[in-house]
Amino acid sequence: MKRKITLLLFICLNACGVAAQQAMKAEIPGADANVQIDEAALALDGLSTESAFTSRLKQLGATHIVSTRSFVNEKVVSAVTADRMKAIYLFGEGKFLGKLEVHCDSGREPVRPFVKIIYGKKRFGVLLFAENLALGGKRISQLILVGKGGKKTYINLAMDDLEKSHGGMVDPFVGGDDLETGVIFCARDSKGKAWNTVFVITANEDAVKVETMPRWYALACPCFVEWVKGRDARDIFGMKL
Secondary structure, three states: HHHHHHHHHHHHHHHHHHHHHHHHHHHHOOOOOOOOOHHHHHOOOOOEEEHHHHHHHHOOOOOOOEEEEEEEEOOEEEEEEEOOOOOOEEEEOOEEEEEEEEOOOOOOOOOEEEEEEEEEEEEEEEEEEEEEEOOHHHHHEEEEEEEEHHOOOEEEEOHHHHHHHHOEEEEEEEEEEEEOOOOOEEEEEEOOOOEEEEEEEEEOOOEEEEEEEEHHOOOOOHHHHHHHHOOOHHHOOOOOO
């Protein structure tokens, strides 16, 4: 009976996904990130709180501003960035902690970023998915870890083959935030349809493992179900500002 229910849910979600493709096409914007934020000037503004920082970004006309939150060492930590910004800004309990530089081609900063705070044993970090294809650069799939003493480790996730084999990679979805047990990654093809496979990403020390699983593996996650139906991942996780 459980298998039958899972199969029916899978068929239903496929139908929802097809119906949502046209809506998703409208939601996935093109290259509309023309505003270049002077991040050096931002640092001089004395924007020591997250609310002041995001308000300033809006005043400057920043596009696709995202803010994601999680608990790290029993404190609320948030990560903020936007189109064409060269860093991800971290806040603890709403107060500025520091920033993580994004490794990208010079003059080809990330566009339409998706950021998820993740953690592991004695460290935390962010998982960044973005693109700068319209700027002549490459897609950015980057894991930035902060360990003991503030040591930063940058791990680039090879996604080119996945993107080609699935017909595109837009509206990335990351479920979970524990790198020890694994986080779930999925995306949509260029037409807005969810991939039929999901990928479980785990990290042990500086080694990253990516395991392929069928899509039904993630159906126990309510957020994933909403995403498959066509809702933007940034909306589901309340990232958009």
